Amino acid sequence: QKEVEQDPGPLSVPEGAIVSLNCTYSNSAFQYFMWYRQYSRKGPELLMYTYSSGNKEDGRFTAQVDKSSKYISLFIRDSQPSDSATYLCAMKSNYQLIWGAGTKLIIKP
Amino acid sequence: GAGVSQSPSNKVTEKGKDVELRCDPISGHTALYWYRQSLGQGLEFLIYFQGNSAPDKSGLPSDRFSAERTGGSVSTLTIQRTQQEDSAVYLCASSQNRESIQYFGAGTRLSVL
Numbered sequence: 001q002k003e004v005e006q007d008p009g010p011l012s013v014p015e016g017a018i019v020s021l022n023c024t025y026s027n028s029a030f031q032y033f034m035w036y037r038q039y040s041r042k043g044p045e046l047l048m049y050t051y052s053s054g055n056k057e058d059g060r061f062t063a064q065v066d067k068s069s070k071y072i073s074l075f076i077r078d079s080q081p082s083d084s085a086t087y088l089c090a091m092k093s094n095y096q097l098i099w100g101a102g103t104k105l106i107i108k109p
Numbered sequence: 110g111a112g113v114s115q116s117p118s119n120k121v122t123e124k125g126k127d128v129e130l131r132c133d134p135i136s137g138h139t140a141l142y143w144y145r146q147s148l149g150q151g152l153e154f155l156i157y158f159q160g161n162s163a164p165d166k167s168g169l170p171s172d173r174f175s176a177e178r179t180g181g182s183v184s185t186l187t188i189q190r191t192q193q194e195d196s197a198v199y200l201c202a203s204s205q206n207r208e209s210i211q212y213f214g215a216g217t218r219l220s221v222l
């Protein structure tokens with residue numbers, strides 16, 4: 001079993017929909033939780049960074065962490081075609097990042 | 110430059126040849142990481158450099174893989190006697206220190222024929 005599980009998709013939704021992306025993990029030592037966005041042929045870029053359980057909002061993006069269930073989510077409101085990318089969750093223990101496989105998201109105009 | 114720079118962006122090589130991949134981190138960043146990303150997979154940690162400390166090589170998949178970081182700046186990842194299973198995107202990231210956010214380069218896409 002992988003330390004971090006993420007459905008690879010693809011997930012296809014119409015423009016304007018609310019998108020929910022999720023990861024589960026098994027290691028309770030993970031302390032920091034991140035969501036990265038990766039466009040085709042580009043490196044990942046950090047979207048959201050959270051430490052504690054609860055919600056963190058940044059514009060159209062909301063990151064949610066539930067440490068008791070070992071479950072994290074990223075919500076995208078009013079999704080745009082420019083949001084089409086692969087979204088990777090990553091978790092940190094000490095200095096190493098442990099990554100999910102990434103979910104490919106397609107927003108249809 | 111403002112970001113992490115990697116070269117070449119694409120590399121096609123024949124099985125058995127050696128390849129060198131280069132990473133130029135953000136100026137002033139003391140931490141540097143190499144990752145491998147295979148198709149449809151997450152990032153696989155390879156090696157981590159922090160300042161002048163001994164690198165963490167725990168993620169290197171075999172002794173054909175090695176990396177160095179000269180003068181605390183530019184890093185080179187070397188793969189000797191390449192195999193087809195080495196085909197992947199090799200990503201480099203740097204951060205101010207090991208606690209800070211990692212910034213990624215665009216990667217080198219390696220194809221071993």
